[in-house]
Every structure is written in C-alpha cells, then in structure tokens.
Amino acid sequence: MSAVTDTHAVGHTGNPGQEAARRRTFAVISHPDAGKSTLTEALALHARVISEAGAVHGKAGRRGVVSDWLDMERTRGISITSAALQFSYDDCVINLLDTPGHADFSEDTYRVLSAVDSAVMLLDAAKGLEPQTLKLFDVCRHRGIPVITFINKWDRPGREALELCDEISERIGLRPMPLTWPVGESGHFHGVLDRESGDFVGYERTDAGAHLAAERRLDAEQAAAEVGAEWQQATEESELLSASGGDLDEAAFHAATATPVLFGSAVRNFGVGQLLDLLVRLAPQPGPRPDAGGTPRELEAPFSAFVFKVQTGMDPAHRDRVAFARVCSGEFERGMVATHAATGKPFATKYAQQVFGQQRDTVETAYPGDVVGLVNASALGVGDTLYNGKPAVEFPGIPSFAPEHFAVARTTDPGRSKQFRRGIEQLSQEGVVQVLHSETRGEGAPVLAAVGPMQFDVATQRLESEFRSPIELERLPYHVVRLLGDPRQRSMLRTRTSEVFDRPDGSVLAVFTDNLALRTTLRLHPELDLHHVVAATEH
Ligand code: GDP
Numbered sequence: 001m002s003a004v005t006d007t008h009a010v011g012h013t014g015n016p017g018q019e020a021a022r023r024r025t026f027a028v029i030s031h032p033d034a035g036k037s038t039l040t041e042a043l044a045l046h047a048r049v050i051s052e053a054g055a056v057h058g059k060a061g062r063r064g065v066v067s068d069w070l071d072m073e074r075t076r077g078i079s080i081t082s083a084a085l086q087f088s089y090d091d092c093v094i095n096l097l098d099t100p101g102h103a104d105f106s107e108d109t110y111r112v113l114s115a116v117d118s119a120v121m122l123l124d125a126a127k128g129l130e131p132q133t134l135k136l137f138d139v140c141r142h143r144g145i146p147v148i149t150f151i152n153k154w155d156r157p158g159r160e161a162l163e164l165c166d167e168i169s170e171r172i173g174l175r176p177m178p179l180t181w182p183v184g185e186s187g188h189f190h191g192v193l194d195r196e197s198g199d200f201v202g203y204e205r206t207d208a209g210a211h212l213a214a215e216r217r218l219d220a221e222q223a224a225a226e227v228g229a230e231w232q233q234a235t236e237e238s239e240l241l242s243a244s245g246g247d248l249d250e251a252a253f254h255a256a257t258a259t260p261v262l263f264g265s266a267v268r269n270f271g272v273g274q275l276l277d278l279l280v281r282l283a284p285q286p287g288p289r290p291d292a293g294g295t296p297r298e299l300e301a302p303f304s305a306f307v308f309k310v311q312t313g314m315d316p317a318h319r320d321r322v323a324f325a326r327v328c329s330g331e332f333e334r335g336m337v338a339t340h341a342a343t344g345k346p347f348a349t350k351y352a353q354q355v356f357g358q359q360r361d362t363v364e365t366a367y368p369g370d371v372v373g374l375v376n377a378s379a380l381g382v383g384d385t386l387y388n389g390k391p392a393v394e395f396p397g398i399p400s401f402a403p404e405h406f407a408v409a410r411t412t413d414p415g416r417s418k419q420f421r422r423g424i425e426q427l428s429q430e431g432v433v434q435v436l437h438s439e440t441r442g443e444g445a446p447v448l449a450a451v452g453p454m455q456f457d458v459a460t461q462r463l464e465s466e467f468r469s470p471i472e473l474e475r476l477p478y479h480v481v482r483l484l485g486d487p488r489q490r491s492m493l494r495t496r497t498s499e500v501f502d503r504p505d506g507s508v509l510a511v512f513t514d515n516l517a518l519r520t521t522l523r524l525h526p527e528l529d530l531h532h533v534v535a536a537t538e539h
Contacts, residue, residue: 016330016367020286020299023369024279025095025326027112029137030122031130032101035152039122039266040085040096046272047089083309083324084371092280095369101132106452107431108309110401111382113139115308115326117369118146118283120275121259122266125151125158125186128167137172139401140256146284147174147259150275155203155265157187162237165246165261175258177248178241180274182263183227183234190227191216192263192271193234195241196248199223200231203270215270254284286369289328292396299368302389303330303338307380308398310430312462323377325386328395332366341385341394349374382431400434400503402533403449406476406511407456409463410445416469417444423467428504433459436501436509440494447476447501449509478511480518485529492525509533 013019030036085096097116099109113119119140121133129137140147151164165176180192183200191202200223202216223231241247252258260278264271288296289304297304305325312321332349340347349372366372374380383397411420424446428435433456434449441447450456456473463469478499484490487508490500497517501509510530512518522528 017299019367022092023286024092024283025116025369026118027097027099027116028120028122031132034122034124035266042266042269042272044087047087089276090280104454106455107401110139111308111398114398117286121147121149123151125153128164129171144256146253146256149259149261151263152266154186154189154263155268176261177246177258178261180262181234181238184230193238195238292394297329297393299329301329303332304328304387304393306395307384310382321377323374323380325372327366327368327370334364338386338388381429401451402481403434405450405453406478407448407473408445409448409471409473412470412472419467420469423463423469427459438501477513480512480515481533482510482530483533484508484510489528
C-alpha cells in the first residue's frame, strides 16, 4: 500500500460527519527553497513509520512513492503535476494539497487555498518572510484561513527566534504563539523547550535519510543540569513570551488572528512529529461550506464538491483532462452520477482518481475534505459545483487573483480568427488565463493576464494544439496592478507607463510598469480611486 492510499488501512465509518471530523486538509505556503518538498516527504514518511510501527504487515517494499516523486521534481527543478497527498496519522486522515511553486507558480497555486481548511506557513530560519510566502499569506488572510508557522532549517545558522517572531507580528499582523522554543541559537541547536509541558525535547543529529528524528525528552530539572545556560535562557525567554501574549490561544488561531509557531528542521525530521500532532489536535476539520447564497451545506447532506483546479495533458499518452474537486458534503462513491450545477447535466464519475505526481490510484470513496481527480472532465471548469440528490447546491466561484504578467495575444493565421476567438473564450472560462479587454487595443487583441508566466505557455500550446490557432504573444511591461474603483477615471491612466483593462465581470484593472509609475500617477491625480487586488472578482 502506498503513501497515497494507506488511509484505507484505517478503515472508515461511512458517516460523512464522523469522517469529516477526522480529516485535516491543508497546504504549505512558502517561498521556493524554504523546504516544502523536504517537509512534505518528512510528514508523509513520519506518519507512515508511526502507522507501520503498530501494523502487523509492514510493507517496506513499497516505500519511496513520495521520494520518487520528489526525485523527479528535483531533476526537473519544478514540481510536476500533482494535487493532493493523502495519508493517515493517529486515526486522522491528512490531505496535503500541493501548492506549485518555482517556475509553475500560477493562479492554480492561489486556487488551492480555496480548498483547504488551514495552512502551514513554512519559513527558512535565515530568511524569514519572503515574497511568495507573503502573496500566499494574503490569500489566506482574505479567506480567513488559520495558519500554523513552521520555522525550518534550525539546524543551521539563521536569524534569532525572537526577531523572526517580531517579523511575523509586524509584517503580517499575526500574533505568534510559539508552542516550542529553541534551546541554543540556530546552527547550535540542542532542541526545543516544549512550552506546554515545560519539558526539553533534545535534538540528536540523525542521518538526513532517517524517517524519525531521534528526539529525547528530559524534564526541566534534568535539562537544566544537562544543557545549562542555554536552557536557562530559553526558559527566561519563554516566560517573557507568556507575559506578552505568546501563549496558545486556540480561538485566536481559529479566528486567524494568531499563529502557533514551531521550530524545526525538515531535513533532520526534527519538529515534524510535533507539526503532525498539532495538525491533528488543533487544525480545523472540514465544516459545512456556504453555498453561493450563503447557506451552509451540511456535512451529512448528499455528495457535493467543487472544482479548484483543472489540468490537461497530465498523461502524455492520452490527451486527457482532469478536474480536481474537493468534497464538501456527503460520501463520494466512484461510479456515482452527479449533477453539474452550471449546466444541470449529469456527470459520470467512473474514472475518479487520486492523483499525486505520476502516481494514480482509483478512488472508491471520499468524504468532506478529500480531493478527487475526475478524468475526462471536459465539461468541468474551475469553480464548478457537482452534487448529488436534493437539495441542489452551487458553491461560490473561485475568485480571480491579482495577475502579475500581461501579454497581448494575436492570431498569426488570419484565416482562423474564429477558432482563435473560441479558443480564447474557452481558456478564459476554464481559468487557464484571465482574458482582459482593452478599449484602445480592440477586439482582435485580447490581453491575457496571469499570476505566473507558465500559464501563457499552457495557453499558447492549447490554442495551437486544440484549436489549431497559432498565436503570437507580445509581453507587456506591467508589474503593478490596482483595481480602479471609478471607471470614469480611466482616461487618467492612459500614459506611457500605465494602461487600463476591463475584466469580464465589469471591474477595471489599472496596471503600471512599476511602483514609481504608480506613485507618479497618484501625484498627478491624487483623486484616483485605486485599491489593492487580492481576490477581486468571483466568476
Ligand atoms: P522547496 O523549494 O521549498 O520545495 O525546498 P526543498 O525541500 O527542495 O529544499 C530546498 C533545499 O533546502 C534543499 O537543498 C534541502 O535539502 C534544504 N533543506 C530543506 N529543509 C532543510 C532543513 O531543515 N535544514 C537544512 N539545513 N536544509 C534543508
């Protein structure tokens, strides 16, 4: 049994409410190189080693599914197509949804956050908050997603723990609540003070390949005798933290105003078990999801799910299309025929899969919080709802996020302009790229907007292969985006360093080459009604 499917070993009750109660569905938000892949592997392996330690039939020979995937990821330098990793731990089912980074950072990365109940913010101890983490955190804040912070790479020199905590509260306004506190500065790490029990958890250097960290627990007295001054310092700092509101407050975590913080080393497996325990103990379980009208869909209601990501061409041999849906209520059973809320048409789920990297397993059942990959899903677009039985339900669409890259698309074959228009329309509806309109550029030159440039490659390739409409893309030099509150002000923004684009929902984007251009324009027209864009529109 692989890491992807070993939940079946735990068995299930068949009751959606009870199954939801033991689900933890989360994603890791981080900047490239902070250690997301390493942590993912460590979490899955730690959980498996723990599960297998008590199992009668250890299947050692099946190790390595996760590692293989990671190897491929490493050689390619980017994360390959993947969606969710599922594993069991302590009678819980953990769903870790992938947030593609590096070169394939795209709107999908943001969309994944609409399908999770919590997030783990992974920071490199030497770097603290980095740009991609901040962007992803913005989306978490917007959605009110509770965030756990894991400060990684404590085995090597980095910044001070207090300074990192200050950065979290000052830059993103989350109150840090360290559950552990490092004993010894980064690079000279002895272990952590478990602030709840008062124990010392000693860190023993292990092989990077070991699956469980050698952790040694000592009580305070033993620690004082063995570790000495650094233990003393850690306990004093911990008392200061308690005095300044740094103790665990579960309600504040769930309200997304404070973040539990752990210190560790993913590559040494230190702190990984603590993170899993924390997820099981504190992270929110799937709850009733509000529909488009705001009425929550009860967990026990018949099956419902929404699509948060659509991927084409995952299997080079078959040009297929997989829609990844998060189950919101009821029980999903492979083979069931659900209703596609947008069209009212039936959708057969015969080919449901769990997809993680190149690994595919057929999914038989799934419950709220789980992710299913629906194959041959040509009718499904991002944000679409599937449901079964009564009452009918439609969940709100997934918002469009602030694009960062812009390009004008033109067909290079004037004879195929109809296919070009149809293709552009289809890509927009699927959410592959955002399609914007420019009054000055006209109909024949739609502006494609994306969170990551890879979305342009996908769009170009699909227009060529599916619609046989080769295109040429002219990249535009804009990098700063605002929402224009008053569309009548658009004429103020037609300058050499700015432009205005219309979104399909009627909202208007003002784009600038850089921050200087934005500031200059605002100096000329202080009355301009500009707003930050995070999740501006629902489509
Ligand atoms: P990702 O880009 O966030 O997925 O990062 P990776 O997991 O690929 O890690 C980036 C680099 O950091 C790799 O060389 C890892 O071996 C290294 N790394 C990850 N975690 C740790 C850690 O806890 N300590 C140290 N020293 N290196 C780490």
